[in-house]
Amino acid sequence: MNRTIRRAGTVTLLLVMALLMRLTWLQMVDGEALADSEENRRNAIEQYGRPFGDIYVGGEPVTGSEQAEDGGDLRYKRTYTDGRLYAPVTGFASQVRGATQLEGIYQDVLNGSDDRLKDPLQMLTGKHAESGNVLTTIDPKVQRTGYEALGDKKGAAVAIDPDSGEILGAVSSPSFDPSKVSGSGADDTAAWKKLTARSGNDKSDDQPTLNRALRQAVPPGSTFKLVVAAAALENGLYSSVDERTESPDPYTLEGTSTKLENENKSAPCENASLRTALRYSCNNVFAKLATDLGVKKLRAQAEKFGFNDEKQDVPVRAAESNFPTGMDEAQTGLSGIGQFEVTATPLQMAMVSQAIAHNGELVDPHMVSRVQDGSGHTLQSYEDPDSRRVMSGRTAGQLRSAMRTVVEKGTGTNARIAGLTVGGKTGTAQHGVDNSGTPYAWFTSWGETDSGKKVAVAVVVEDSDAARAEVSGNGLAAPITEQMIRAALR
Incomplete structure (x- = not known):
């Protein structure tokens, strides 16, 4: 054989072998990664080639599927009933932008690719099964009431x-x-x-796709005083909410010459009891309590409620509510009134009232009750959640009594409901450089019927049409809370 032909044949054989080795490598090693890649168009074609399962609220689906007119080889697209109302629950599923929240977490169940939905033949062939469904815990009356009560205000509510x-x-x-x-x-x-456009102007940067109920942590202001009060009672600093404290008015932050005053100058805040201090929202009392407790004890109590939890899943991952570390005494004092670097989501502040209402025990909050296959059989149940003790039953009872005083004759009177027992705590939190931003108006509360049915609600109003001087937890947030409690319990 001609030497040139022999060499060319050898090179060709080596190239063919290299090609076969590469193909084998792609199939055996990289195959799964390539199949799962977001760039793989086949995944989208398969996912959107059939109707989805649904997300249910109150026994009715709030999602659907329709044939896409402009989707090309993507045959179906997601539809939503009352989309604006339930977007913080469902999230979205987009042919182009992926899926978020419950749509994203349960994507495999909803599109029929979850292995739990498949029979042995489907497991062998890799074919999709009949799509499953997700049943939420959301009460449509409570959800709609909160949505309509917030109206055009920027803010959030959790019940x-x-x-x-x-x-x-x-x-x-x-x-x-x-x-x-x-x-x-x-x-x-x-x-x-249009949804994601940002102008740099705070008023126009409303971020409609941001889930403020779960994913927006802001200063909680005076609602955090409930955490401080719990820490004071749990650590034996005071034995009762009616015991007088040692709290000068005004209180000078330790190591500084800064005097911390109260919004209501005529309130009886000097050496006030915890009940009185919560009733009038006395800054001097809670800054002094926080300083006396110290960072470690205060942080420990906050973390029992859920602060500093990086993996708070409901099952949507909530933003971390922060109680800072490494503070000096002055900063610790400011943290005691929910300022400095303390932040909380509405979910977190609802959890504070939740634990107080449930006699000091916090049951893990969750918005999904069951995940089902297409025939209605349960694949996963969340109806027996974990719980943990946050404080003693006695401390919880003391705080419930003090919170009732806040609503009945304190700063939270707009949350009163005839025929129901309601307790709460207002908050007005500063934000922005030198308090340049509009204050946040907070209210966290619980309500109970004579038969023992309960609900815990937290509301924050970040921005409204109210004048700055009129922004308050009682004025803006408490009326929304009142309506949601009424919807839940009646």
Whole structure:
């Protein structure tokens, strides 16, 4: 054989062997990664080639599927009933932008690719099974009431059943309709650009796709005083909410010449009891309590409620509520009134009232009750959640009594409801450089019927049409809370 031909044949054989080795490597080693890649168009074609399962609220689906007119080989797209109302619960599923929240967490169940849905033949062939469904704990009356009560205000609200941990409402405002961005057409792209446009102006940067109920942690202001009061009682600093404290008014922050005064100059805050201090929201008392307790004890109590938890899943991952470390005494004092670097989500502040209402025990909050296959059989149940003790039953009872005083004759009177027992705590939190931003108006509370049915609610109003001087927890947040409690218990 000609030497040149022999060499060319050898090179060709080596190239063929290299090609075969590469193909084998791709199939055996990289195959799964390539199959799962977001760039793999086949995944989207398969996922959107059939109707989805649904997310249910109050026994009715709030999602659906329709054939996409402009999706090309993506046959179906997601639709939503009352999309703006339930967007903080469902999230969105988009042919282009992926899926978020419950849509994302249970994507495999909803599109039929979850192995738990498949029979042996489907497992062998890798084919999709009949899609499954997700049943939420959301009470449609509570959700709608909170949404309508917030109206055009920027803010959020969360309602929880203290005994079961079921999240009955998770409202975020402003909201958006996920149906508008679920497809891949020009209209969906334009809607998405409008939703995510940022101008640099705080008023216009409303971020409708941000879930403020679970994913926005802001200074909690005076609502955090409940955590400080719990720490004071649990650590034996005072034995009762009616025992007088040692609290000068005004209080000078330790190591500084800064005098911390109270909003209500005529309030009886000097050496006030915890009941009186909560009733009038006395800054001097809680800054002094926080300083006396120290960072370690105060942080320990806050973390029992759920602060500093990086993995708080409901099952949507909530933003971490922060109680800072490494503070000096002056900063610790400011943390005692929910300022400095303390932040909390509405979910977190609802959990504070939840634990107080449930006699000191915190049942893990959750917004999904069951995950089902297409025939209604349960694949996963969340109806027996874990719980932990946050404080003694005695401390919880003391705080419930003091919170009732706040609502009946203190700073939270707008939450009163005839025929129901209601306790709460107001908060007005500063934010921005030198308090340049509009204050946040907070209210966290619980309500109970004579038969023992309960609900815990937290509301924050970040921005409204109210004048700055009129921004208060009682003025803006308590009326929303009152309506949501009424909806839950009646």
